[in-house]
Amino acid sequence: MPKNPRGTVRAALTVLLAAVLGGCGAQGGASEPDDRPVVLTTFTVLADVARNVAGDELRVESLTKVGAEIHGYEPTPGDVRRASGADLILDNGLGLEAWFSRFVQTVDVPHVVVSEGVEPMSITGDAYAGRPNPHAWMSPLNVQVYVDNMAEAFTALAPEHAEVFAANAEEYKEQLQQVQDDLVSALAAVPPHQRALVTCEGAFSYLARDAGLTERYIWPVNAEQQATPQQITSTIEFVRDNEVPAVFCESTVSDRPMRQVVEATGAAFGGQLYVDSLSEPDGPVPTYLDLIRHDVDTIVAGLTGSTS
Numbered sequence: 001m002p003k004n005p006r007g008t009v010r011a012a013l014t015v016l017l018a019a020v021l022g023g024c025g026a027q028g029g030a031s032e033p034d035d036r037p038v039v040l041t042t043f044t045v046l047a048d049v050a051r052n053v054a055g056d057e058l059r060v061e062s063l064t065k066v067g068a069e070i071h072g073y074e075p076t077p078g079d080v081r082r083a084s085g086a087d088l089i090l091d092n093g094l095g096l097e098a099w100f101s102r103f104v105q106t107v108d109v110p111h112v113v114v115s116e117g118v119e120p121m122s123i124t125g126d127a128y129a130g131r132p133n134p135h136a137w138m139s140p141l142n143v144q145v146y147v148d149n150m151a152e153a154f155t156a157l158a159p160e161h162a163e164v165f166a167a168n169a170e171e172y173k174e175q176l177q178q179v180q181d182d183l184v185s186a187l188a189a190v191p192p193h194q195r196a197l198v199t200c201e202g203a204f205s206y207l208a209r210d211a212g213l214t215e216r217y218i219w220p221v222n223a224e225q226q227a228t229p230q231q232i233t234s235t236i237e238f239v240r241d242n243e244v245p246a247v248f249c250e251s252t253v254s255d256r257p258m259r260q261v262v263e264a265t266g267a268a269f270g271g272q273l274y275v276d277s278l279s280e281p282d283g284p285v286p287t288y289l290d291l292i293r294h295d296v297d298t299i300v301a302g303l304t305g306s307t308s
């Protein structure tokens with residue numbers, strides 16, 4: 001706290017001036033205009049990964065906010081304006097953003113599908129059977145492919161920073177490999193008969209594959225998060241038959257259907273998992289690497305009964 005009241009007034013005026021000069025998006029009191037190229041991603045997870053590759057050379061923003069439901073998102077006129085002002089748009093692809101193909105046609109900005117080159121897994125069950133599971137980022141190994149695609153796209157956008165992007169990409173890919181190794185060894189500690197991952201959305205196929213878990217979910221894709229009685233019954237049967245110790249649900253959907261499964265089976269509610277969105281900066285998963293670590297810790301704690 002400044003002791004001098006005049007100093008406080010002066011500080012307040014400086015902040016005000018900086019805000020006026022820098023526009024409402026100014027961070028850290030920067031009063032210089034930000035003329036870096038703007039990269040817009042469809043959701044928060046991609047924005048964080050992209051920032052790791054871009055460093056300070058590009059301005060990376062997410063179109064959708066923290067906690068947004070991204071599968072069935074409905075873009076606003078403001079989103080269209082924002083996208084029109086961007087220099088590059090990144091989307092996940094694999095059918096994640098159902099709204100995106102129409103949206104991107106309305107703006108004249110290049111876009112890059114960051115999952116290009118990833119080996120997709122298919123959704124099993126329901127009307128989505130056979131379609132690719134879009135949640136490829138739930139394997140850090142796939143995100144290494146995302147990173148390469150981003151570095152290439154950023155280099156095309158700002159060739160003068162090619163070396164920075166390449167170096168950032170290499171460094172971040174090492175961190176992804178570390179998180180992947182930790183993920184596999186942490187889940188290897190779960191006894192084989194307890195290695196079942198039961199969640200609301202079928203968003204964990206890639207992680208379950210990497211970690212040797214059996215995946216089970218109430219609904220395949222969040223676009224229709226209204227669980228049918230049939231879906232709940234079959235999840236209850238699975239939990240009972242396999243004596244699954246804990247079940248989970250994701251941050252962007254209601255956990256009510258899963259609470260019904262908990263009621264009916266006596267399994268523990270193992271906690272909230274993050275997939276389709278990061279948390280706010282002061283929440284549990286402000287970055288993608290935090291998201292994977294948080295989910296792995298939550299799953300291991302739930303399945304080994306080390307919660308509470």
Ligand SMILES: [Zn+2]
Nearest residue numbers: 201203222276
């Ligand atoms: Zn999802």
